[in-house]
Amino acid sequence: MQPRRQPSPAPPPPPPPPALRPGAPLLALLLLLSLRGAAAVPEEPGQSQDAGPSRGLLQQAARAALHFFNFRAGSPSALRVLAAVQEGRAWVNPKEGCKVDLVFSTERYKAEESTFQEGEEGLGKCSARVFFKNQKPRPAINVTCTRLFEKKKQQQEDYLLYKQMKRLKAPLDGVSIPDSHGHIDPSLRPVWDLAFLGSSYVMWEKTTQSLHYYLAQLTGVKQWKTDDDEIDFDYTVLLHEFSTQEIIPCRIHLVWYPGKQLKVKYHCQELQTPEASGTEEGSAVAPTKLSNF
Amino acid sequence: MQALLVLSILLGAVFGKEDFVGHQVLRISAAHEAHVQKVKELEDLEHLQLDFWRGPTQPGSPIDVRVPFLSLQAVKVFLEAHDISYETMIEDVQLLLDEEQEQMVAAQTRALPLSTDTFNYAAYHTLDEIYKFMDTLVAEHPDLVSKINIGKTFEGRDIFVLKFSTGVTDRPAIWIDTGIHSREWVTQASGVWFAKKITQDYGQDSTFTKILDTMDIFLEIVTNPDGFAFTHSKNRMWRKTRSTTPGSLCVGVDPNRNWDAGFGMAGASSNPCSDTYHGKSANSEVEVKSIVDFVTKHGKIKAFISIHSYSQLLLYPYGYKTEPAPDQAELDELSKAAVTALASLYGTKFKYGSIIKTIYQASGSTIDWTYSQGIKYSFTFELRDTGRYGFLLPASQIIPTAQETWLALLTIMEHTLNHPY
Numbered sequence: 001m002q003p004r005r006q007p008s009p010a011p012p013p014p015p016p017p018p019a020l021r022p023g024a025p026l027l028a029l030l031l032l033l034s035l036r037g038a039a040a041v042p043e044e045p046g047q048s049q050d051a052g053p054s055r056g057l058l059q060q061a062a063r064a065a066l067h068f069f070n071f072r073a074g075s076p077s078a079l080r081v082l083a084a085v086q087e088g089r090a091w092v093n094p095k096e097g098c099k100v101d102l103v104f105s106t107e108r109y110k111a112e113e114s115t116f117q118e119g120e121e122g123l124g125k126c127s128a129r130v131f132f133k134n135q136k137p138r139p140a141i142n143v144t145c146t147r148l149f150e151k152k153k154q155q156q157e158d159y160l161l162y163k164q165m166k167r168l169k170a171p172l173d174g175v176s177i178p179d180s181h182g183h184i185d186p187s188l189r190p191v192w193d194l195a196f197l198g199s200s201y202v203m204w205e206k207t208t209q210s211l212h213y214y215l216a217q218l219t220g221v222k223q224w225k226t227d228d229d230e231i232d233f234d235y236t237v238l239l240h241e242f243s244t245q246e247i248i249p250c251r252i253h254l255v256w257y258p259g260k261q262l263k264v265k266y267h268c269q270e271l272q273t274p275e276a277s278g279t280e281e282g283s284a285v286a287p288t289k290l291s292n293f
Numbered sequence: 294m295q296a297l298l299v300l301s302i303l304l305g306a307v308f309g310k311e312d313f314v315g316h317q318v319l320r321i322s323a324a325h326e327a328h329v330q331k332v333k334e335l336e337d338l339e340h341l342q343l344d345f346w347r348g349p350t351q352p353g354s355p356i357d358v359r360v361p362f363l364s365l366q367a368v369k370v371f372l373e374a375h376d377i378s379y380e381t382m383i384e385d386v387q388l389l390l391d392e393e394q395e396q397m398v399a400a401q402t403r404a405l406p407l408s409t410d411t412f413n414y415a416a417y418h419t420l421d422e423i424y425k426f427m428d429t430l431v432a433e434h435p436d437l438v439s440k441i442n443i444g445k446t447f448e449g450r451d452i453f454v455l456k457f458s459t460g461v462t463d464r465p466a467i468w469i470d471t472g473i474h475s476r477e478w479v480t481q482a483s484g485v486w487f488a489k490k491i492t493q494d495y496g497q498d499s500t501f502t503k504i505l506d507t508m509d510i511f512l513e514i515v516t517n518p519d520g521f522a523f524t525h526s527k528n529r530m531w532r533k534t535r536s537t538t539p540g541s542l543c544v545g546v547d548p549n550r551n552w553d554a555g556f557g558m559a560g561a562s563s564n565p566c567s568d569t570y571h572g573k574s575a576n577s578e579v580e581v582k583s584i585v586d587f588v589t590k591h592g593k594i595k596a597f598i599s600i601h602s603y604s605q606l607l608l609y610p611y612g613y614k615t616e617p618a619p620d621q622a623e624l625d626e627l628s629k630a631a632v633t634a635l636a637s638l639y640g641t642k643f644k645y646g647s648i649i650k651t652i653y654q655a656s657g658s659t660i661d662w663t664y665s666q667g668i669k670y671s672f673t674f675e676l677r678d679t680g681r682y683g684f685l686l687p688a689s690q691i692i693p694t695a696q697e698t699w700l701a702l703l704t705i706m707e708h709t710l711n712h713p714y
Contacts, residue, residue, distance in 0.1 A: 081681065109681070180478075180529045181417050182687035214680040216530065238530060240683055243653050245547075245568040247530045271566065 058088040061100035061139075063212050065128035067204035068141040074262040076193035077157035078149055079109035079200075083123055097133040098209060104128070108148060109196070124148040132209045139207060158258040161190045165231050172221035191233075192218060198254040199237055201264040206239075216240040216247060223253075230257045239268070246271060313390060315362030318346065318383035320355050321372065328377045332356055335371060343368070359386060409433060414486050414695075416688050417478050420450075420522050423515055426485055427455060434492045443513075444583030447536040450518040452583050457491050457510040465713065466509040467596045467706055468588070473548050473580075473659070474532045475520030477602040479676055479686045479694050484514035484600070486695035487702070504706050508595070511587075517548055517580055530684065532568050534578050541565040546572035549601075551581045554661035555613025560654035571657050588666065596670035596709040597663040598702065603683050604652065604675035605643045607632050607701065610664040612648030612655035620669055621647070627670070627708050631701040638697040641677065648673065670709050674698065 062085050070079050088102030106124040126145035133139070149157075168191070177192050178184045184192055195218045203213040216238040223234035234253045241248055250268035323329045332349040335341065341364040347357040360368050372379050383389055409430050418426070431438045441454045458464070471484035491510060494501045515521050519535035533545030543566035550561035553575035557563070561571035576582040588594055609624040611617075618624065628645035635643055648655055652675070660671035677686055677694045686694070 178682065178685045178687070180524075180685070182682050182685040182690075214683050216683050217685060240530075244562075245532060247568070271564075 054090055057090050057100060057209065058085045058102055060209060060212055061102055061130035062104045064139045064204060064207040065130050065141050065143040066106065067200045067207065069143045069145060070197060070200040071204055071262060075154055075158050076197045077161050078154050079193065079196060080106040080124060080148065081109045083107045097131060100130045102128055135208050137208050138205045155259065162258045164190045166226045172224055175221060177218040194233060194256060195235055195237060197262060198252045198264050202250055202252060202266045210243055212242050214240045230255050313386035316359055316386040317365060317381055318357060318359050318386060319379045320357050320382045321377060321379040323349060323352055323356060323377060325352050331375050331377060409489055415692050417482055419525055420515060420518055423481065423485060427453060430488055430492065437492060437495060443587050444579055446519045446580055447534060448519045452518060452580065455488055455512045457505060459505055463591060463593060464509050465593045465595045466511055466591065467709060468511045468594050469598045470513040470516045471600045472514060472521060473516040473599060474601055475517045475524045476530050476532050476684045479602050479691060480600045481515055482691045483695035483698055484512060486692065487699060488512055490699055500707060504710050507710055534580055536578060538565040546570050546578050548578055548581050549659055550657040551575060551578045552657045552659050552662035554665050555656040558613050558656040560613050560656035575657065594668055596705055597660060597668045598672045598705065599659045600674045600676065602676040603678055605641065605677060605679050606651055606675040607643050607645040608648045608651055608673040610647065610661050610671055612658040612661050615649055618664065627705060631704040634704045635697045635701040638700060639693055641697055669714060670705060672705060
C-alpha cells in the first residue's frame with residue numbers, strides 16, 4: 001500500500017525534486033552529484049546499444065515521464081507513445097535514488113491495426129526530469145512536450161470521443177479488448193483509449209528504475225455510466241511488467257469529462273507467494289486505495 | 294436439442310430410412326392439471342405417432358412433442374378445442390436436420406486445409422490446425438520435409454520438429470524454434486509461414502537453395518504445446534509450461550530459464566508462482582529436455598535461433614553474466630547485418646546486443662546453453678511490436694512480421710554457410 005501524500009481533491013502536480021529548488025546548497029549538491037558520475041549518453045535510434053545500464057535507465061525515465069504526461073493531459077485522443085530517447089544524463093545517488101534529465105521524441109498512440117506504420121511524420125518532442133527514489137515507485141516527474149495537435153482540434157476530438165462514448169450502451173460485459181487475435185472493434189476504440197488513459201496513471205505510479213509496464217488487455221467492464229455528464233468507468237486490465245514478465249490484473253475506476261482533470265482509483269493484484277492459491281485468473285479486488293479522488 | 298436430433302437420425306437409420314419432412318415440434322403450455330391430463334390422452338393415441346421430447350408432467354412445465362406431418366392438423370385442432378396454448382418450436386424438422394448436416398460437413402472440411410496453398414497464414418491457429426498443417430506440408434513435399442517426434446509434453450502432447458533436408462545423412466544444421474513462450478502467438482504463426490516459405494524458395498531462390506543443399510533445417514513451430522493449448526482454452530497470457538510443482542498450487546516453469554547455463558542464478562525466480570520460475574532443476578521440463586537430447590545427439594547443429602516476442606530485438610549470449618561472449622565481435626556484426634536486412638522490408642527497427650545488456654539479466658536461457666555447447670551462432674529474436682499491442686499483435690501483422698524476420702534469418706543462415714566450423 002502506498003501512502004497518499006495529497007488528500008486534497010484537486011490533484012496538484014507532484015513536488016519538484018529537491019534538486020530543482022534554487023539556492024547555493026543546490027549548486028553544491030549538483031557539483032557533488034556530478035562528481036559521483038554523470039553519464040551523458042547521446043542516443044541515436046537504431047544504433048547498437050552497448051551503453052550498458054544508462055541506456056536502460058533513460059528508457060525507463062522516458063516511459064515514466066510519458067505515462068505521467070498522458071495522465072496529466074487527460075485527453076484520450078492525444079495519447080502519446082515513446083519514439084526514441086535523443087539525449088540524456090543520469091545522476092545516481094546510492095542513498096537517495098537517481099535523477100534523470102532527458103529529451104525524447106514521441107508519436108501518436110493511434111491504435112492502428114493495419115500494416116505497421118512507423119510514423120516519422122508528426123513526431124513530438126519532450127524534455128523531462130525524472131527522479132526515481134531508490135527502487136520505490138511513483139517517480140517524481142517534471143515534463144513538458146511540444147504540442148502534437150492544435151489545442152482546439154484536440155478539444156474537438158476529445159469531445160467527439162466523449163459523444164461516441166455517451167452513445168455506447170453498457171453491454172460491455174465479457175468484453176476483451178483487444179481480443180486474443182489483437183483485434184479491437186472500431187466502435188470500442190474509444191473505450192480502449194479511455195482505459196489506456198486511466199492505466200497511464202497506474203503505470204506511472206508503479207514504474208521504478210527497474211520495473212516498467214505495458215497495458216496488455218482490457219479484460220472486463222464492471223461499470224460504464226454515462227447518464228451524468230461525466231463518464232464513470234470501472235474496469236479491469238492486465239498490465240505486463242517487462243523485467244519480471246508478470247501479468248498483473250488491476251481494477252481501475254476513473255471519472256472523465258473532456259477538459260477536466262482525470263480522476264483515478266485503482267487496485268492491482270500482487271504476485272502470489274509460493275504457498276498461495278495458484279489461481280491464474282485473480283479477480284481484481286474493489287478499489288480500496290485512494291489516489292487523487 | 295442437438296443430441297435429440299442426432300438421436301432421431303440414428304433411430305431413423307436403424308429403423309430404416311425415416312425422414313422428417315414436414316414434421317413439426319410443438320411446445321405445449323399446460324396451465325392447469327386438466328390440460329396436462331388432456332395432453333396425456335393425446336400421448337395414448339398411438340396412431341398419431343407422437344414423439345414426446347418433453348413429456349407431460351405437471352402444470353407449468355413445457356411439453357415438447359414432435360408431430361408427424363399427417364397428424365399435425367388433428368393435434369392442433371385438439372389443442373385449440375381444449376384451449377391449450379402451444380407454439381411451433383420447429384417448423385420443419387427435416388430442414389433443420391439438413392442444415393445441421395451441411396454445417397457438420399463444412400466444419401470438417403474447414404478443419405483440414407485442403408493444401409498449404411489455401412491455409413490462412415494471416416490468421417492465428419489452434420494447436421490442432423498447426424499440427425494438421427504440418428502433416429499437409431509433409432504430404433505435399435515428401436522429398437524435402439519430414440516430421441520428427443522428439444518427445445511428449447507434461448500433459449502428454451506430441452512434440453514435433455519439421456526437418457527440411459535435401460541430403461541423406463545428417464548434415465550440419467540450422468535450428469529454429471518458435472512458441473517456447475506460449476503467449477507469443479506471432480512466433481508460432483511466423484514458424485508456420487517459415488515452413489511454407491522454405492518449401493517455396495528451395496529451388497527458386499539461389500542463395501537459399503545453396504543453404505539447403507549444404508545444410509539441414511530443423512523447425513520446431515510449437516515448442517510449448519501445453520502452454521499453447523492453454524492460451525486458447527483458458528488464459529491467453531500464459532507463458533510457461535503446464536507442469537505441476539509439488540508443494541505449490543502454482544503451475545508451470547519458464548522454459549527459457551530452465552536450461553543448464555547459469556541455472557538458478559540471478560535472472561530467474563525460485564517462486565513457482567512467478568512467470569520466470571526456473572523449475573526445480575535444469576532440464577526439469579520435458580519440453581526443454583527433448584531439445585537438449587536432440588541437439589546433443591545430432592551433434593552438428595551450427596546455428597540455433599530461438600524466437601520470441603515482443604520488443605523488436607536480436608540478442609546473443611550471455612544472459613546470465615555480463616562477461617562478453619568470446620565471439621561477441623562476430624555475433625555483434627552479424628546481428629547488425631541481420632537487423633539491417635530485416636529493416637529493409639518495412640522499416641521495422643530492431644535493436645541488438647547481448648541479452649544481459651539489451652533486455653535484462655536472464656539465467657538458464659536457451660541460447661546461453663546452446664552457445665556453451667559450441668553452437669557459435671546462437672541467437673534469440675524478440676519480434677514485433679514494442680508494446681502497443683504486445684502479445685496481442687493483430688493477425689494482420691503476422692505475414693509482414695514473418696517476411697521481415699525471414700530476411701534476418703537468411704542473413705544468419707548464409708553467414709553460417711559461409712563460415713563453417
